[in-house]
Amino acid sequence: MLSVRGVTKKYGKLIANDDISFEVNPGEISVLLGPNGAGKSTIIKCIAGLLKFKGKIFINGNENKSLLAKRDLGYIPEMPVPYDMLTVWEHMEFIARAYSLENWKERAEDLLKRFELDDKKKKLGNELSKGMQQKISICCGMLPEPKVILLDEPMVGLDPFAIKELKKLVVEKRKEGCAILISTHMIDSVAEFWDTTNIMVASGIAARRTRKGIEGSGENLEDLFFQIVNDAKKENGGEE
Numbered sequence: 001m002l003s004v005r006g007v008t009k010k011y012g013k014l015i016a017n018d019d020i021s022f023e024v025n026p027g028e029i030s031v032l033l034g035p036n037g038a039g040k041s042t043i044i045k046c047i048a049g050l051l052k053f054k055g056k057i058f059i060n061g062n063e064n065k066s067l068l069a070k071r072d073l074g075y076i077p078e079m080p081v082p083y084d085m086l087t088v089w090e091h092m093e094f095i096a097r098a099y100s101l102e103n104w105k106e107r108a109e110d111l112l113k114r115f116e117l118d119d120k121k122k123k124l125g126n127e128l129s130k131g132m133q134q135k136i137s138i139c140c141g142m143l144p145e146p147k148v149i150l151l152d153e154p155m156v157g158l159d160p161f162a163i164k165e166l167k168k169l170v171v172e173k174r175k176e177g178c179a180i181l182i183s184t185h186m187i188d189s190v191a192e193f194w195d196t197t198n199i200m201v202a203s204g205i206a207a208r209r210t211r212k213g214i215e216g217s218g219e220n221l222e223d224l225f226f227q228i229v230n231d232a233k234k235e236n237g238g239e240e
């Protein structure tokens with residue numbers, strides 16, 4: 001389970017996350033929606049332990065910067081950063097060693113196959129296309145079988161086959177009981193499988209919904225998103 005409690009993150013004077021709280025339960029796919037600059041990547045980086053912040057974040061009950069929390073956490077960043085001088089297969093080996101994984105080779109082979117990297121095992125990180133970099137980043141993030149998974153704009157740069165495979169993988173992970181947080185602008189790309197959503201506007205959470213709630217009220221997630229963002233803009237004196 002992921003628990004974010006009262007997180008505030010400032011970059012100098014700019015408040016990027018203002019007292020953010022939410023939870024993602026095991027077996028739940030939660031989507032973080034919001035316009036550019038709303039603060040989605042910042043909260044994901046705070047959860048991943050990459051930024052200092054005020055507040056508390058727990059991964060399965062452990063503070064996010066602890067080793068126990070890191071063991072349970074998988075992070076697929078918005079911008080993949082493969083190691084230039086490691087081959088695709090060496091990326092898998094590196095992660096396996098870093099996490100002291102046992103019996104990982106078959107799983108690594110399977111992941112590489114699913115994302116069509118199995119014939120590119122000898123290619124170096126700096127020889128990969130942007131989409132291939134994103135794919136290796138997904139494989140690296142998933143190899144340790146994390147229980148809490150963060151995906152920041154995961155579909156960007158992927159071809160339709162990889163998008164389909166990633167969606168399948170995410171749904172499988174939900175079935176296995178993982179807590180999954182996906183940040184995206186592409187509402188369509190998560191329409192089939194989201195369970196809960198937090199809509200971020202101007203560094204805060206402007207609305208939360210469950211799929212059941214939306215379906216019960218006859219609302220549509222995309223219409224709701226535009227309405228909430230436009231209302232927030234009006235409140236802030238901006239244009240609609």
Ligand SMILES: Nc1ncnc2c1ncn2[C@@H]1O[C@H](COP(=O)(O)OP(=O)(O)OP(=O)(O)O)[C@@H](O)[C@H]1O
Binds near residue numbers: 041
């Ligand atoms: N390293 C940084 N230094 C200073 N300001 C930053 C930094 N990173 C982000 N910001 C600012 O923090 C705010 C939130 O940015 P963030 O990247 O979290 O938004 P986002 O919702 O992920 O946006 P996008 O959808 O465009 O990726 C923005 O105003 C951005 O300019």
